[in-house]
Amino acid sequence: MSTTTSTAPGVGRDDLARLAEHWAEPRSLRAWFTTVDHKKIGRRYLVTAAFFFVLAGLSALVMRTQLARPESGVVSPQEYNQIFTMHGTAMIFLFATPMLFGFGNFLVPLMIGSRDMAFPRLNAFGYWVFLFAGLFMWASLPFGAAPNNGWFAYAPLNQVQHNPGLHMDVYALGLLFLGISTTSGAINFIVTALKLRAPGMSLNRVPLFVWAIVATAFMVVFALPALNADNTMLFLDRRFGTHFFDPSGGGNVLLWQHLFWIFGHPDVYIIVLSALGIVSAVLPAFTRRGVVAYSLIVLSIVAIAIISFGVWVHHMFATGLPQLSYSFFSAASTVITIPSGIQIFAWLATMLLGRLVLRVPLLFVIGFIVTFVLGGLTGAMFAVTAFDQQVTDSYFVVAHFHYVLIGGAVFPMLAGIYYWLPKITGRMYHEGLGRWAFWLTFAGMHVTFFPMHLTGLFGMPRRVYTYRSEPGWDGWNLVSTVGSYLLALGLLLVLVGVVHALRRGRPAPADPWEGDSLEWSTASPPEPYNFPVIPRVHSLHPAWDARTAESTTTGATAERVLSDGRRTLFTSELDARTERAVDMPESSFKPLVLAGALLVFFTAMLLAAYPVAVVAALVVAATIAAWLWPPRRPDEELGVAS
Amino acid sequence: MTTGPGPHTRLAGGLLLWYGVLGGAVAWAAHLLVAWPLDELTCAAGREHVSAVPLWLAVWLAVVIPGVVTVGSLLVATLVWRRTARASSAGAEDRAVDRSRMLAVVGVWANLLFLTIIVLGGVAVLVFPPCQG
Ligand code: HEM
Numbered sequence A: 001m002s003t004t005t006s007t008a009p010g011v012g013r014d015d016l017a018r019l020a021e022h023w024a025e026p027r028s029l030r031a032w033f034t035t036v037d038h039k040k041i042g043r044r045y046l047v048t049a050a051f052f053f054v055l056a057g058l059s060a061l062v063m064r065t066q067l068a069r070p071e072s073g074v075v076s077p078q079e080y081n082q083i084f085t086m087h088g089t090a091m092i093f094l095f096a097t098p099m100l101f102g103f104g105n106f107l108v109p110l111m112i113g114s115r116d117m118a119f120p121r122l123n124a125f126g127y128w129v130f131l132f133a134g135l136f137m138w139a140s141l142p143f144g145a146a147p148n149n150g151w152f153a154y155a156p157l158n159q160v161q162h163n164p165g166l167h168m169d170v171y172a173l174g175l176l177f178l179g180i181s182t183t184s185g186a187i188n189f190i191v192t193a194l195k196l197r198a199p200g201m202s203l204n205r206v207p208l209f210v211w212a213i214v215a216t217a218f219m220v221v222f223a224l225p226a227l228n229a230d231n232t233m234l235f236l237d238r239r240f241g242t243h244f245f246d247p248s249g250g251g252n253v254l255l256w257q258h259l260f261w262i263f264g265h266p267d268v269y270i271i272v273l274s275a276l277g278i279v280s281a282v283l284p285a286f287t288r289r290g291v292v293a294y295s296l297i298v299l300s301i302v303a304i305a306i307i308s309f310g311v312w313v314h315h316m317f318a319t320g321l322p323q324l325s326y327s328f329f330s331a332a333s334t335v336i337t338i339p340s341g342i343q344i345f346a347w348l349a350t351m352l353l354g355r356l357v358l359r360v361p362l363l364f365v366i367g368f369i370v371t372f373v374l375g376g377l378t379g380a381m382f383a384v385t386a387f388d389q390q391v392t393d394s395y396f397v398v399a400h401f402h403y404v405l406i407g408g409a410v411f412p413m414l415a416g417i418y419y420w421l422p423k424i425t426g427r428m429y430h431e432g433l434g435r436w437a438f439w440l441t442f443a444g445m446h447v448t449f450f451p452m453h454l455t456g457l458f459g460m461p462r463r464v465y466t467y468r469s470e471p472g473w474d475g476w477n478l479v480s481t482v483g484s485y486l487l488a489l490g491l492l493l494v495l496v497g498v499v500h501a502l503r504r505g506r507p508a509p510a511d512p513w514e515g516d517s518l519e520w521s522t523a524s525p526p527e528p529y530n531f532p533v534i535p536r537v538h539s540l541h542p543a544w545d546a547r548t549a550e551s552t553t554t555g556a557t558a559e560r561v562l563s564d565g566r567r568t569l570f571t572s573e574l575d576a577r578t579e580r581a582v583d584m585p586e587s588s589f590k591p592l593v594l595a596g597a598l599l600v601f602f603t604a605m606l607l608a609a610y611p612v613a614v615v616a617a618l619v620v621a622a623t624i625a626a627w628l629w630p631p632r633r634p635d636e637e638l639g640v641a642s
Numbered sequence B: 001m002t003t004g005p006g007p008h009t010r011l012a013g014g015l016l017l018w019y020g021v022l023g024g025a026v027a028w029a030a031h032l033l034v035a036w037p038l039d040e041l042t043c044a045a046g047r048e049h050v051s052a053v054p055l056w057l058a059v060w061l062a063v064v065i066p067g068v069v070t071v072g073s074l075l076v077a078t079l080v081w082r083r084t085a086r087a088s089s090a091g092a093e094d095r096a097v098d099r100s101r102m103l104a105v106v107g108v109w110a111n112l113l114f115l116t117i118i119v120l121g122g123v124a125v126l127v128f129p130p131c132q133g
């Protein structure tokens, strides 16, 4: 079915040579630091986010070891506070979101038939900022200065009177720094998906994964400013004596909560929504048919993105607002289950109607559905106010949101890793190892978190560093801890599987799964220019479509080969009609320099070295100016008069 | 392909289509952002009137007006959906019609969803007195 692209019919030998020359990136140290290739950047996002996942996972193991027995002393209460805060903060901000951005970066241009992201240098910049911000936050832990007030860092406990030291300054500055990366990444996804789709890929032919990433990106753009405002005010309060959250100075403690949850609730969907996009991308290859009810899934993606912004107050039902205002939010909170349900039913229908191929990615999808539905059910139980009052801030809640987050984000990501590993690395994974990894993570997950429902119901509060021996608590806590080691073992096997594939894996063909979207019509791993000929898309499943395939062979036209430079195609937003060719930037040091200057700036602010901060700010401004300076025209560079 | 846009395709591709797709969402967002702070802030100030209008009436209006806007949006989406159905059954693959048709389906369901939320919020207005704690 699939041909290798090195001989790409439809493109002449000299066209291919010119493409290779224009897009080539030498294997040098310099190239490593300056690359703007979305595939390399995507891979870096995946590896770095996985690294932070390991750190956050080790923190979880420390917590579980401490909680295995009553009154144990593995860590001190101060250390425990920092560890659980860093665990939650890192899992949400440094692992889940960037991991999805990694998938998005690698896949969106390939899925829409483009040669790169819309702003490749901004993309590289976003990655470096993510790396530096993550290191900035984790580096505080060995100094005993890590954030220690929970991942939602409520006021007034985040104020300097109640929480001296650098802890919450690291939190505020770290998240502001990271926000730069997330925002620039989101804008890049939106523009890429709107302007760079292959000709013919009108809105009703956009892969569901791309819809999910774009919806997520819009959510980031709208939600993140609330968090940024919150953290700016927090830093001003702590460092410069303002009173935004201090009632004695005319401030308002609830302001923190409102702003945090205006960001925080959509954020849960930011994570889950794009993970659901992975599920919709993986299913067709293992059911041998398109996902059922395309328009309804698009609807549910759009609806979830919008509704999630209107329900933040459901995190604040204990703050004493009037009943009537609660009810506006309850109505919306209840209804959001409908679009999530639509997607689940569409997948189940796809599996029922299709012919199942039970490989590791599909196992993880099934594990996801089981776990996510259970998490959704316990979530629905909170809607019963009497029950909510009973279990709020207990381990029941910890159990619930791990079912949602591990079920709804980690399992789909693992499915995605196994599914796209051949495309990303050019190597096949080992099926048997993958199955072991699945069963261990699946069993480990449930052995760890199911008992937490029980300890929660028996009254064990969350965020305690130890507990007295109580009937019903000790045994189940030990079970949870054993489970968490099983889970860790399973995740280790995933890692072993990836390393094994890289070292020993069979070379992957271009399309090992007979997948339906365009990334499978490129080489494994793809050439630097992705597509020798930019395809013309004729259906929702272009890789299954003979006419689309033909458009890159006998139907190839010069306007879609674009070999006279580093170029790709602009198309119209709604119907993807060809507009014009655009030039893409070359590799550059500026993204790294700019991110480095920002790191110096934020570190100087943290350590109150304000003169250094001013200098760093000047370097930031100068780099931005140099970046935006209009490039010399090539004929001037060559000294040729025009 | 080269014929100028007739009245039908204009309906299918223009602003009206976007009203049909996103009208309910915007109306609900407006409803939330008006009704909730109105209730919240007025009650916090210890009053039961918003500049001479009784609070319950103000909140009621903040439910009914967005509700009506959503119903309008639902009708537009249905209209587009029926017209694109006719256009595509008349044959000839046209990307714009296909795309409008998908957006119309999304619009119909989305508007039903948002209408449900607004109505549920509206029921609450009838049940709870505005400032009950
Ligand atoms: C890998 C296995 C994991 C284990 C064993 C684990 C364990 C725990 C435990 C024991 C707590 C409770 C801390 C306390 O209340 O004292 C906790 C909190 C939390 N976990 Fe996990 N977790 C895991 C994975 C994840 C993942 C994948 C995510 C998100 C993507 C996550 C997000 C959180 C968050 C947000 C909190 C709340 C932190 C806070 O209260 O501020 N965890 N975890």
Ligand SMILES: [Cu+2]
Binding pocket: A264, A265, A268, A311, A312, A314, A315
């Ligand atoms: Cu929420």
